[in-house]
Amino acid sequence: MDKTAPNPTNQTPELLRRLLRAKDRMDADSHEDWPVERLARVSHVSPAHFARSFKEAFGIPPHRYLLTRRIERAKTLLRDTDLSITDVAFQTGWASLGTFGRIFRDITGESPGALRQRERAAADQLGRVPACFLSAAQRPDLTIAVLEKRRRTVADTNGARKTKENRQ
């Protein structure tokens, strides 16, 4: 059998359906804490197997999936409400404003305040798409770890600086 074929996992539809339940719960309450033990209980999977099973099913570790949902929701709140950035941070599940700002910037490439200004300046041409699907379309596509993304950004910046220095 072709080992490079995308799927062929041994995950049964019944297991996948139970893993989906954990994903659904994070979707519904992304502001809550979701330690692996809690998610594993939802899926009726042992905590030792949960993270690996989830990643195999959905292609992203559960904690990173939670981050994408929190950032998606934060972006919506920044765009659609007048909540302060502090309130947005706490309502989307962060315990500290600093962590929220840093991770938000790592993932989206701009600060919460900058995103709010830009979104408000842009004309609203998406009014005809149902809101939940519109929101999903703006979910960050977090294919690498946040720390890795941060590292690469720093590396790029350093690289750019070096090039500039070389030119001088």
Next chain:
Amino acid sequence: MTQGIEMMGLYVRDQEEALRFYVDKLGFRVHTDVRNGDYRWLTVQHPQQPSLQLGLFVPGPPTLDAQSAQMLQALVAKGAMPPMLLAVDDCRAAYERMRAAGVEFTQEPVERYGTVDANFRDPSGNGWKMVQGRQ
């Protein structure tokens, strides 16, 4: 004749389970239920929408090979199929009724954008959004 969409199909993991869900819990009616050996053509419809049938099909032979069927089963169970939308008069009342019947809701009714909406899934993993019609 009236032109338009007459039937759309959903993939489900078990037709009997899906039938019980859509008929007993959602209040749909059976439109066609015909068997030919292992093959079962099963469609249901909303009681107020006789022009549209919802097919409940298990991916598999004779229309699909075993590997494709397995992949589709996995996709359905992962919630990867496109969302369906159910219009109701009163979202909160429908939510209470369906939840009491054992429907798995993934989002409680939320009032926004001038209407009320909730999300639920069928036993196979197909996702539905239930939206209250604007008055």
